Amino acid sequence: MITGMDRLTAAVNGTTSDRIPVFCNLIDQGAKELGMPLKQYFSKGEYVAEAQLRMREKYGYDNVWSLFYVGKEAELLGCRRIIFAAEGSPNVGEMILKNYDDIHKLQVPDDLTGHPAFEEPLKCLKILRKEVGGRYPICAYVTASMTLPAMLIGMEKWMELFLLGPAEVRDELLTKCSDFFRKEIEAYRAAGADILVYANAFGSTDFIPMNLFRERSLYWMKRDLQPGGTNGLVYYCGGARMNPVIDQVIEQLGITTFYLSPLDDLAEGKKIINGRALTCGVINDIKLIDWSKEEIRTEVKRMLAAGMPGGKFLFGTLVMPYAIPEENIRTMLEAVYETGSQ
Amino acid sequence: MNELVTATTRKFTEAILDTDRERALQAVQYAVDQGLMPEDVVFRVVIPTIDRMVRSISENFGASLAQHFITSQIAAEVTEQMIPKFKQRKNVIGHVVIGTSQGDFHGLGKRIVTGCLKAMTIDVTDLGLNVSPQRFVEAAIEGKAQVIGISSMMIHTARGETGCLRVRKILQDAGMEHKIKIIVGGAPYRYDHELYKMVKADAWADNGIEAGEVISKLIREATS
Numbered sequence: 320m321i322t323g324m325d326r327l328t329a330a331v332n333g334t335t336s337d338r339i340p341v342f343c344n345l346i347d348q349g350a351k352e353l354g355m356p357l358k359q360y361f362s363k364g365e366y367v368a369e370a371q372l373r374m375r376e377k378y379g380y381d382n383v384w385s386l387f388y389v390g391k392e393a394e395l396l397g398c399r400r401i402i403f404a405a406e407g408s409p410n411v412g413e414m415i416l417k418n419y420d421d422i423h424k425l426q427v428p429d430d431l432t433g434h435p436a437f438e439e440p441l442k443c444l445k446i447l448r449k450e451v452g453g454r455y456p457i458c459a460y461v462t463a464s465m466t467l468p469a470m471l472i473g474m475e476k477w478m479e480l481f482l483l484g485p486a487e488v489r490d491e492l493l494t495k496c497s498d499f500f501r502k503e504i505e506a507y508r509a510a511g512a513d514i515l516v517y518a519n520a521f522g523s524t525d526f527i528p529m530n531l532f533r534e535r536s537l538y539w540m541k542r543d544l545q546p547g548g549t550n551g552l553v554y555y556c557g558g559a560r561m562n563p564v565i566d567q568v569i570e571q572l573g574i575t576t577f578y579l580s581p582l583d584d585l586a587e588g589k590k591i592i593n594g595r596a597l598t599c600g601v602i603n604d605i606k607l608i609d610w611s612k613e614e615i616r617t618e619v620k621r622m623l624a625a626g627m628p629g630g631k632f633l634f635g636t637l638v639m640p641y642a643i644p645e646e647n648i649r650t651m652l653e654a655v656y657e658t659g660s661q
Numbered sequence: 662m663n664e665l666v667t668a669t670t671r672k673f674t675e676a677i678l679d680t681d682r683e684r685a686l687q688a689v690q691y692a693v694d695q696g697l698m699p700e701d702v703v704f705r706v707v708i709p710t711i712d713r714m715v716r717s718i719s720e721n722f723g724a725s726l727a728q729h730f731i732t733s734q735i736a737a738e739v740t741e742q743m744i745p746k747f748k749q750r751k752n753v754i755g756h757v758v759i760g761t762s763q764g765d766f767h768g769l770g771k772r773i774v775t776g777c778l779k780a781m782t783i784d785v786t787d788l789g790l791n792v793s794p795q796r797f798v799e800a801a802i803e804g805k806a807q808v809i810g811i812s813s814m815m816i817h818t819a820r821g822e823t824g825c826l827r828v829r830k831i832l833q834d835a836g837m838e839h840k841i842k843i844i845v846g847g848a849p850y851r852y853d854h855e856l857y858k859m860v861k862a863d864a865w866a867d868n869g870i871e872a873g874e875v876i877s878k879l880i881r882e883a884t885s
Contacts, residue, residue, distance in 0.1 A: 374796025402764070410766050474769040482680050527727045528680060558848070563817050581852065605816055605852040609859075640816045 323455040324513075331439045331575075340633040340658040342458075342599065343380040343652065345371075345382055346388070347408055347641045352377075358403040361387045364442030371443075372450055376650055379404075383451060386460040393470045395428065396499065398444040406641045416472040422492045425471075426432050427499045428531070431506045434641075436476030441510055448511035459512035461504050462538050463519035464497035466557070471496075480546060481521075483590035493539055500543045508547065516578070517544075521537045522568070523580075532564055538572055547572050556580060558637050566589045578635060586625040589632070599635040600626040604652065607643045612650045619654035627659065634659060665697055666705045666785050674710050678724070680731045699743035707736045707780050714870050728871050730769070733776025740780040740865050755880035758800045760788030760809035762824040767814035772846055773869025774810060774876075781873050784878070794827035801841050807883035809874050811862070812847045819849040825860040842879040847871055 329336035350360035360366050363541055369548050371383040388546075390401050390411040400413035409495030415551050428434050432441065447457050462470070468477040472492075480489050504515055518591040520526050544552070554561065554568055562583045568574050575596040579588045581603035589598050600622045607615065619634075626632045634655045639648070667693040676684035687701055697706075714724055714732055724732075751821050755777055761772055768790050778785045788796060797809050809828060813819035820826075825845050832838050845862040846869070857865035864879060866872035 332868070358798055404764055404817055404820070407764075407815055410764070410815075412766065438675055475772050476766060478727065478769060479734075482731055483682055526725055528678070528725045531680065531727065558852075603852050606850055607854075608820075609817075609853075642817065642820065 321343065322555055325377075326381055327633070330631055333594070335630065335661040337455045338625065338656055338661055341380040341453060341659070342383075342456075342633060342635040343378060343648070344382075344408045344458075344638050345374050345648075345656045346384060346386055347406075347545055348512070348637055348639065349375065353639070356403075357405070357409065361403075361409070364440070364444075365446065366441035367439070368440065368446035368450075369441040371447060372487060375451070375455060378657070381533065382456045382514065383447050384458045384460075385447060385507070385510075386458070387440060387443075389460065389462065389518075390470065391436060391440065391461055392467060392499075393501070395431060395434055396425065396471060397504070398471075407640070408641075411470050413472060414473045414476075414477075416468075416492075419488050422472075422495075422651035423601050425492070425495050427495055427502065431502050432509070437506070444507075444510040444512065450587050451510055454505050456513045457511060458514040458516055459507040460516050461500060461507065461520060463517060463522065464493050464500050464543050465518050465521035465536055467496040467499065468492050469520075497539060501546055502650065504543075504547050508551070511552055514553060515551050516555050517574075518555050518557050520557040520559050522554065522564065523561055524563045525559040525580075529563070533567070536564075536635075537567065540568075540572055542568055544572060552576065553578050558582075562588050562591060565596075569595050581637065583623050585622060589626060589629065592631075594629065594631060597631050599625060599633045601635045601637060604636045604639050604643065607647050607651060608640060610647065612647075614648045615647060617655045619651060620658050623655070662697070662701075663862045664807055665692055665695055665700060669697065669702075670709060674713060674876045677714075677732050677735060678728060680727050682735055683733060685731075685881045686739070689728070689817060691848070697750075699746040700748070702743050703740050705791060707739055710883045711736055711777055711780060711873060714833070715835045715874055716811055724870070726773075726868075728770075729773050729868055731771040735778035735779070738774035741784070744782075746834040752782070753780055754788070754877065755884065756784040756801045756804055756806040756808055757806070757808045757876055757880075758786045758788055758797060758804060758806045758813070760792035760797060761790045762811050762813045762821070763793050764821070764823065765813050765815055765818035766790050767812070767845075767847070770814070770869055771812040772797055773845070774807065774838075774866075774872040776814070777870055777873035781877065782879060783873075783876065784839060794823060794831055796839070797828050798835070802835075802837070807842060809842070809843050810872070810876065811843065811845050813845065813849060814847050819845070819856065821859060825862050840883060842883050844872065844876055844879060 326340040327338040349359045352370045388409040397415045402410045402412035552573045553576040560580040562585045578599040691706035842863040866875045
């Protein structure tokens, strides 16, 4: 039986399998799958692992996730208040850095694996590894040093500090966030994650101008990735566009998988990548809430026509909104399985 | 004096595109020292720079979020410095209440819009984060605002029953729809350009800079 890992390996190597790999990122939907509120669902690694396994089995796509919610990283750095919604992703409800003095006091935990906030994700990873390890890629979500401060001090204050300084305070925070990143990615790798989604909105020129990307983003990304390397790493800008920076990221960081934005021109992205890396074409999954079946099929066909020629391609989603009807998820996946067969 | 306006606008715009606050403020200070009137700084340098930014965005997607942020902050800062020096009291174009939808704690877009509105001499009441629909409407009525601005970063806070949909319902029930318009913005609207209709807003804006222009139109509609 062909597994998700077989399909991914074929795509990475530029060979063919039965079809292109499909990464469908169902995170909050796990609660619906188990019939429980989101807060209860995210309280136990066993729940998250069980739902991930069930949903992958049910829909037939190729990946599973160890991600609970993005705010977990803030919890690992001291946040104690997460606000759970009834039908959407949890929010960080408390910024742990209220002023510059808090930045000086911020301490990166020595051992993340022993941290209470990491206990349940580790349980989840252990189960996933036991059940599907080596057969289906296990994904983890790691936020880059440039973007993590938004969860700690708030995006407004971070943008202000990032652009207006004081530079020494900004760099102190970035250094701490980069140190945290290095520990986090190491911990996920040690626990069995195969795919590390490197999330960095500040790695997109939708967020910062090109001069700052060159001066700062590349510098901090190099620092983040220097000890552990880029094996299994996926470049992802949180849904922001990346085509203008792909060349530099390949040349200077050596990253070999690009998870484009739905707003990127997919054919252009593949042309820029030009066989040097794996391209993931990403559907605009907000539209999946309301699209008709025909609209979904048309969009999938359009994307695959742009992405499949030349190989080294997979199909992906962003973080699928909770409100997408199950039949629309099925319609999308069936269309990819059919059109994406090789 | 026209030459001074042209030169100042060019230096000011270049500094903003480089996200260089100090250089932008220096350009304005130099112009004032050379005798440029405070009214000219606002209406012939700052506001045209925002307009130009809007055009550049619509033409080639050329400006980043950081550039929007710096534009709005510097424009607001310069305008607030200049207004007390105006020879005549400024004419306020209108009043906007703004906040993020209930359950949403992402305030950057709101802050960019607020900065631009201040620079355009529009009064703004910032209601902050996680604002209930009732609070939006109460504040708009109390402050005689023509526009309610609702920013949402997450799809469930944009589409949910405690967001714009509820604000619309309260305005309808109060018979205030013709007096108070609603604009929405934030990431979900960028991924679905029809979403603003679904949540029953009057308009949306793709980014904080463009929002200033759209809100000006809504104010004119509400007061006509």
